[in-house]
Amino acid sequence: MTSTPPSTRATVRRVPERASYDRQAAHAILDEGLVAHVGLSTDDGPVVIPMLYGRDGDTLLLHGSPASRLLRGGAKGTQMCVTVTLVDGLVLARSAFHHSMNYRSVVVFGQATPITDLTLRRAALDRLVEHIVPGRSAEAREPNEREVRGTLVLALPLDECSVKVRAGGPLDEDDDMDLPVWAGVIPLTTVAGAPVTADDLRSDAAPPGYARHYTRP
């Protein structure tokens, strides 16, 4: 599953057998995830903020207000680290020490570039909405010029990224295998509930199919 690390800092050191540098694997995790944890080094130390994001090919898209400290820093080309983690299960080993988590994560290092071209920025904003709810950008009122101009959108290349995956059951010590304690995995998934219509909806629009049967890819 491993391929070649793209850089020193993107090289996974801990349990490297769980690492890969496969771009398709990174895409799949990014497409399933909803929240990225975006990290930046500042004069006051590191800052890690959760953000919605999108993906366009080998580019990660972040957006927000031009007043956001984090995005402003990113727009200046400051180094960023963006991490997306999917939790798949809790691993209950016979020993406390070997308890673990099944997960899939992508860590991206790099410098972002603001998307200044308004046509490209608009396309990126569509991507961001489509990342949350595929099909939605065709139905929602599209961004007007003021909204497009007033949104900072950053493009972060996926050139320096790593994937780490833990899957499967507990890995216990040989001496512990006969202990009379249950061991296994509690699978965890994110599920969507029935859509809750806005209190102030004036139209008689019913929840669309993509809201009634929402799943992540």
Add this chain to the structure above:
Amino acid sequence: MTSTPPSTRATVRRVPERASYDRQAAHAILDEGLVAHVGLSTDDGPVVIPMLYGRDGDTLLLHGSPASRLLRGGAKGTQMCVTVTLVDGLVLARSAFHHSMNYRSVVVFGQATPITDLTLRRAALDRLVEHIVPGRSAEAREPNEREVRGTLVLALPLDECSVKVRAGGPLDEDDDMDLPVWAGVIPLTTVAGAPVTADDLRSDAAPPGYARHYTRP
């Protein structure tokens, strides 16, 4: 819901009306969360890594191998930022621009201290297991001295933390309220599936109640 920010860097600037500095609110989010995104500034730029964690009163606990670059940095007293985010729903507005996410997050800034006392470290490791599965540390084989000595455990005070919460329906522009498009929230929750017993379980132990009926607090 707001109280006084504990420091400049812990002051929420964007949409401050969603922020609070209430310790009980922070505890509740940390207790429900499973994964923390731990950020550190390094010579190669920021690094953000997902980690399991625990809480003991007003202290966040992190643990791992002494070989972990991130934990080693934290053990030296390097500034850290640790963020825990719970995703509660997707907010579908009438306009693409006002799409959002309902979430609860805690951002902690500070310097961690390694727990060197082995009795305290053992107690912290119990807390970490109990954070994942309450009740489990009494059943699993407890850590032996080699395991306790071989684990780096960091204590990060919650002195500098902020809470941010978005809840409720979409907030659209007045001009968009009559658009014939559905608007509302798709609630998201994390649910546990039926426990999967380890292939190599030798005892006839059945999945315990805390695995069969797993929920977060």
